[in-house]
Amino acid sequence: MPTPLKDTTKSDKTGTGSKSDVAEHLHKAVCSSYVLFAKTQGYHWNVVGPQFYSLHKMFEEQYNDLFLAIDELAERVRALQSKAPFSLQEMLKTGSIHEQTKLPNAEEMVKDLITGHEAVVVDLKSGIESAEAADDAATADLLTGRLEVHGKTLWMLRATLQG
Ligand SMILES: [Fe+2]
Numbered sequence: 001m002p003t004p005l006k007d008t009t010k011s012d013k014t015g016t017g018s019k020s021d022v023a024e025h026l027h028k029a030v031c032s033s034y035v036l037f038a039k040t041q042g043y044h045w046n047v048v049g050p051q052f053y054s055l056h057k058m059f060e061e062q063y064n065d066l067f068l069a070i071d072e073l074a075e076r077v078r079a080l081q082s083k084a085p086f087s088l089q090e091m092l093k094t095g096s097i098h099e100q101t102k103l104p105n106a107e108e109m110v111k112d113l114i115t116g117h118e119a120v121v122v123d124l125k126s127g128i129e130s131a132e133a134a135d136d137a138a139t140a141d142l143l144t145g146r147l148e149v150h151g152k153t154l155w156m157l158r159a160t161l162q163g
Contacts, residue, residue: 022134023082025127029143030073031085031095032123036116037066039097043113049106051160058160062113062153069146076142096123107161114157117150124150 044059074084085091092099096119104112124143131140 018134019080019136020082022127022130022136022139023077023080025123025130026073026077026080026139026143027082027085028094028096029120029123029127029146030070030077031091031093032097032116032120033066033070033073033095034085034088034091035095035097035099036113036120037063037070039099039116040066040113043104043109046103047106047109051106055106055110055160058156059109059113065149065153069149072142073146076139080136080139096120110157110160114154117154117157121147121150121154 040059040063044056044063047055047059049055077084085094097116100112124147127143128140128147131137131143
């Protein structure tokens with residue numbers, strides 16, 4: 001019986017440019033996005049002050065977007081035959097977002113969310129690099145789409161701090 005040919009395609013290598021490397025980056029983006037989602041919803045519930053209504057509504061739009069995005073990203077992890085995160089502990093440990101121990105005021109909430117979205121952007125950019133190195137156009141496209149959304153969210157959050 002002939003020995004099966006060893007698959008030497010990029011997608012099966014380990015390390016940079018491999019499918020598992022892409023999945024690892026995606027996994028981190030899911031974890032970061034999930035913590036950012038929970039934080040944004042917590043701020044939606046607890047924000048007070050003169051900008052209450054606009055921030056309450058804006059945070060709602062943002063956590064709804066993150067909720068849908070997390071599902072897409074996590075399912076892409078599964079499509080790459082990797083395990084998606086399944087515990088909050090894992091999301092906090094693996095993700096780039098830190099929880100607050102004290103409830104911030106409205107301005108601090110906006111600043112904290114800006115920091116959070118910037119951290120997710122860093123995760124997404126390294127994920128895109130990894131996907132491109134692995135010739136994984138589907139993941140690169142998915143992450144590029146998310147990069148655009150986070151860019152818009154950052155613009156909105158920063159605009160509320162001006163004037
Ligand atoms: Fe609500």
